[in-house]
Amino acid sequence: MAVMGRNLARNFARHGFRVAVHNRTTSKAESLVRDFGDEGDFTLARSLEDLVGALERPRRIVVMVKAGEGTDAVIDELVPLLDEGDIVADAGNAHFADTRRRHDALAEKGIRYAGVGVSGGEVGALEGPSIMPGCDGDTYAELGPFLEVASAHVDDEPCCTLIGPDGAGHFVKMVHNGIEYSDMQLIAETYDLLRGPGGQEPADIADVFREWNGTELESYLVEIAAEVLSHTDGDTGRPFVDVVRDAAEQKGTGRWTVQTALDLGVPVTGIAEATMARSTSGDTERRSAVREALEVAQEPAGAEVSVDDLRQALYAAKVVSYAQGLDMVRDGSAEHDWDIDPADLSRIWRDGCIIRARLLGDITDAVEEHRDAPSLLATPTFAAAVADRLPALRRVVTAAVASGTPAPVYSAVLAYVDALRAERLPAALVQGLRDYFGAHTYERVDREGTFHTLWAEDRSEVDAG
Incomplete structure (x- = not known):
């Protein structure tokens, strides 16, 4: 019954479902019933036994607790009280591998388990989030109707669908x-470039973001960026962003995404650099030491940055970020036999979730029309969109480098696109180096097979197949 849990419970109750609520600290459940009992039919359960006893069979129990050991502890207490066919739905940010393990373990006991990704923050949980369930089909038949009603809707279509079996839902939520x-x-990098090289104040940049939010860049995050930048600190009268410590925190899902992408061999360079940027921001002691040591270095010359270039670059970079995420979903789905439909994801992310954006409607159309395309960037719509904006993206990265303004994600996105466009990459030299020091072999462009050069001998080539 933390913020997300209590708001999701209220959401279900507001839609006419009878909701039993329990929290280890009973006072939290009591306050929910006391403060919001007029919103629907709530039953206060002071114990797990009371909770289980208050539900109709097959029981549908939504668990929202801290990922990891906390979730395991609740399941261990709950499962002995359940009957065959009951459903446990974990709506927390669990690691998908844990969800797969729990699914298999509970299946042996006849208990159905669902890993349910939920995005939208506290407002979304109350008013309608994007919901990404991973479970068996028969489980979704029992659980899905409740989740679909509680989710956000676009054109009367729920932002909720069965993603795939076992850990598929939590995998997709991780990538989200x-x-x-x-x-x-x-x-944030756009703000930094507008403020540093661009010379604008936070309130002015807020106006820029508000204007952009009426264009193809319309999205929840651009919208709230304008709100944050226009806010003034009540104590000091300074811009809010100037009194907030510049050390961004993270709860682990970004790190999980990067680690999993490495395991799959999928380049998600934008996500990786964004995750590393948070780590760098929080490493304040090292930042301070290096800043002091390098203060005598010549400062970089100023560089002009165009507001319109930034608008175009931001759109192109966002497209690449979505493309990399969808690539990871495709490869993860193939690895685990989940049969995830990427079009389903862009469709249910159109509202309710944190990354909701106008762009997702176009992504849905492109993915549905070109299902065989190996990347979103290979579809005609987005290939053209990125190609048109590539000069602006290049000018933005150039301005960032020239002015000494760190723009790791912009830089990584540009490098990624350039790598995809290159006819040949320097990986040929990498393969040569690997073969020289470790006899790791290589392939040739002119004939089939695997080969090794006898570098320490006469440098003749031998068939290593």
Whole structure:
């Protein structure tokens, strides 16, 4: 019954469902019933036994507790009280591998388990989030109707659908959060470039973001960036962003995304750099030491940055971030036999979630029309969109470098696009180096097979197949 849990409970009650609520600290559940009991039919359960006893079979129990050991502890207490066919739905930010393990363990006991990704923050949980359930089909038949009603809706279509079996829902939620990391960092880098080289004050930049939010860049994060930048600190009268410590925190989903992407061999460079940017921001002691040591270095020359270039670059970089996330979903789905439909994701992310944006409607159309395309960037719509904006993106990265303004995600996105466009990459030299020191072999462009050069001998080539 923390903020997300209590708001989701209120959401269900507001839609006419009878909701039993329990919290280890009973006073939290009591306050929910006391403060919001007029919103629907709540039953206060002072124990897990009371909670289980208050529900109709098959029981549908939504768990929202801290990921990891906390979730395991609740499940261990709850499962002995349940009957075969009951459903436990974990709506926290669990690691998808833990969800797969729990799904299999509970299946042996006849208990159905769902890993349910929920995005939208506290407001979304109350008014309608984007919901990403991962479970078996029969489980979704029992649980899905409740989740679909509680989710956000676009054109009467719920922002909720069955993603796939076992850990698929939490995997997709993890990738969603990775895209969120990249999107937020891009907005922050845009602000930094407008304020530093651009010479604008936070309130002026807020106006820029408000104007952009009426264009193709319309999104929840651009909208609230304008709100944050226009806010003035009540104690000092200074811009709010000037009194907030510049050390960004993280709860782990961005790191999980990058680690999993490495395991899959999928380049999610924008997400990775956004995650590293948070780590760098929090490393204040090292930052201070290096800043002091390098203060005698010649400062970089100023560089002009165009507001319109930034608008175009931000759109292109956002497209690349979504493309990398969808690539990861495709490869993760293939690895785990989940059969996830990428079009389903862009469709249910159109509202309710943190990365909701006008862009997602176009992504849905492009993915549905070109299902065989290996990347969103290979679809005609987005290939053209990025190609048109690539000069602006290049000018933005150039301005950042020239002015000494760190723009790691912009830089990584540009490098990624350039790498995809290159006819040949310097990986040929990397392969040569690997073969020289470790006999790791290589392939040739002119004939089939695997080869090794006898570098320490006569440098003749041998067939290593």
